[in-house]
Amino acid sequence: MSDTDAPADATSYPVDARNRVKRRHDRGFYDHETVHRLLDAAALCHVAYVVDGQPYCTPTLFWREGTRLYWHGSSASRMLRNLAEGEPACLTVTHFDSIVLARCGFNHSADYRSVMAFGQARLVSDLEEKRRALVMMVDRFFPGRTAGLRASTEQEIKATAVIVMEIERAAAKIRAKGVADDEEDYALPIYAERLPLRTVIGAPEPCPRLRPGVARAPDLAAYREGRSLEDALAEAHAEAYR
Amino acid sequence: MSDTDAPADATSYPVDARNRVKRRHDRGFYDHETVHRLLDAAALCHVAYVVDGQPYCTPTLFWREGTRLYWHGSSASRMLRNLAEGEPACLTVTHFDSIVLARCGFNHSADYRSVMAFGQARLVSDLEEKRRALVMMVDRFFPGRTAGLRASTEQEIKATAVIVMEIERAAAKIRAKGVADDEEDYALPIYAERLPLRTVIGAPEPCPRLRPGVARAPDLAAYREGRSLEDALAEAHAEAYR
Numbered sequence: 001m002s003d004t005d006a007p008a009d010a011t012s013y014p015v016d017a018r019n020r021v022k023r024r025h026d027r028g029f030y031d032h033e034t035v036h037r038l039l040d041a042a043a044l045c046h047v048a049y050v051v052d053g054q055p056y057c058t059p060t061l062f063w064r065e066g067t068r069l070y071w072h073g074s075s076a077s078r079m080l081r082n083l084a085e086g087e088p089a090c091l092t093v094t095h096f097d098s099i100v101l102a103r104c105g106f107n108h109s110a111d112y113r114s115v116m117a118f119g120q121a122r123l124v125s126d127l128e129e130k131r132r133a134l135v136m137m138v139d140r141f142f143p144g145r146t147a148g149l150r151a152s153t154e155q156e157i158k159a160t161a162v163i164v165m166e167i168e169r170a171a172a173k174i175r176a177k178g179v180a181d182d183e184e185d186y187a188l189p190i191y192a193e194r195l196p197l198r199t200v201i202g203a204p205e206p207c208p209r210l211r212p213g214v215a216r217a218p219d220l221a222a223y224r225e226g227r228s229l230e231d232a233l234a235e236a237h238a239e240a241y242r
Numbered sequence: 243m244s245d246t247d248a249p250a251d252a253t254s255y256p257v258d259a260r261n262r263v264k265r266r267h268d269r270g271f272y273d274h275e276t277v278h279r280l281l282d283a284a285a286l287c288h289v290a291y292v293v294d295g296q297p298y299c300t301p302t303l304f305w306r307e308g309t310r311l312y313w314h315g316s317s318a319s320r321m322l323r324n325l326a327e328g329e330p331a332c333l334t335v336t337h338f339d340s341i342v343l344a345r346c347g348f349n350h351s352a353d354y355r356s357v358m359a360f361g362q363a364r365l366v367s368d369l370e371e372k373r374r375a376l377v378m379m380v381d382r383f384f385p386g387r388t389a390g391l392r393a394s395t396e397q398e399i400k401a402t403a404v405i406v407m408e409i410e411r412a413a414a415k416i417r418a419k420g421v422a423d424d425e426e427d428y429a430l431p432i433y434a435e436r437l438p439l440r441t442v443i444g445a446p447e448p449c450p451r452l453r454p455g456v457a458r459a460p461d462l463a464a465y466r467e468g469r470s471l472e473d474a475l476a477e478a479h480a481e482a483y484r
């Protein structure tokens with residue numbers, strides 16, 4: 001495939017030099033389904049942006065709506081001042097699935113599923129778009145929750161900056177093969193294993209200052225002790241945007 | 243504190259405009275102990291770097307040695323070609339500890355412990371430094387393991403690029419307070435909770451092609467089913483560098 005842009009279609013992100021998976025290109029996926037599935041199973045991302053030539057890598061909560069990604073922060077933050085005009089950014093999500101112990105140093109590895117998404121990040125300035133985003137910032141994780149909350153004040157809405165980035169390019173990269181040694185090394189008397197990892201939900205800790213009779217709503221049941229966070233997040237996203 | 247550089251001392255990283263925690267500055271820490279503790283409890287980081295004005299955010303395994311951070315990748319990777327000369331980078335580690343459900347949208351939050359480290363990333367070109375780094379790339383996670391592995395070939399050493407970055411600036415940022423609503427909102431009949439998260443180790447999956455009689459070494463016992471990954475990583479780092 002050449003380095004010229006591949007045309008976008010309804011089901012895949014276009015590919016160019018920015019997002020093409022070069023190293024281990026067999027691990028690269030560009031279709032919406034794969035990219036969106038990995039994004040929607042996450043709450044935390046890392047965003048890279050540049051200020052005066054200095055790169056920054058900032059962790060933040062985010063969510064996807066269609067082919068747009070949203071995240072937020074205080075209006076005072078370094079990143080947002082810079083991104084207000086529309087600045088190139090790269091938002092990355094990584095699911096860390098295992099550490100792989102091989103029979104030689106070179107084949108030690110990790111299983112993972114990641115997405116790198118590229119676009120121009122800009123501040124949401126339209127008030128209606130911002131109000132809607134502030135609802136989904138909660139409801140994407142806990143569908144319908146905003147309706148039961150104390151309403152946001154004008155001051156709170158003003159103090160929360162919302163960033164949006166239309167995904168122009170994206171690539172998912174997946175390694176899911178565990179131990180993969182050189183064929184001749186399997187004969188060696190060396191121990192090798194896949195050490196699986198999982199981010200799980202613990203026992204919910206109700207606020208100690210709950211009013212008498214206020215109980216956990218049944219619609220939070222997706223977030224139950226011992227469940228994989230990514231399963232709960234994917235389910236909530238599907239519910240919020242169905 | 244002014245925006246001029248604070249002098250470095252033996253126990254803290256200097257502070258300037260790059261790493262000063264501006265938003266919620268009460269959450270910022272610059273001392274080696276806090277910064278290193280959070281780094282050493284992680285295997286996965288995200289590195290931000292810039293190519294032709296475009297920021298990239300790349301997930302990778304990494305480790306700390308003193309005030310240096312090391313990570314690796316294929317010699318062919320996009321990042322490494324760019325960083326070979328010494329390029330500004332930002333390496334970030336995030337421990338995602340909880341999602342916080344509050345009584346209004348604005349106070350929904352997350353507990354987390356993160357480190358952003360800044361410096362000039364460069365390719366390790368000295369062969370002895372590279373050999374040592376390739377040992378610690380494994381032994382930092384599994385102390386002493388390299389001694390029992392099939393030795394690396396010259397070709398493997400050549401094919402593995404190792405990046406090093408002296409930490410010039412770093413900031414840890416910690417939120418660990420769970421639900422924190424506006425005082426008057428505690429009177430409302432709204433449910434609020436802290437939803438704790440933990441990355442745990444699953445049951446180790448031995449390679450199905452192990453030679454007869456090859457068993458899991460006792461020194462892998464730190465990585466046991468159900469344990470927090472960060473505890474195992476911190477313990478291994480302390481053992482590897484004691």
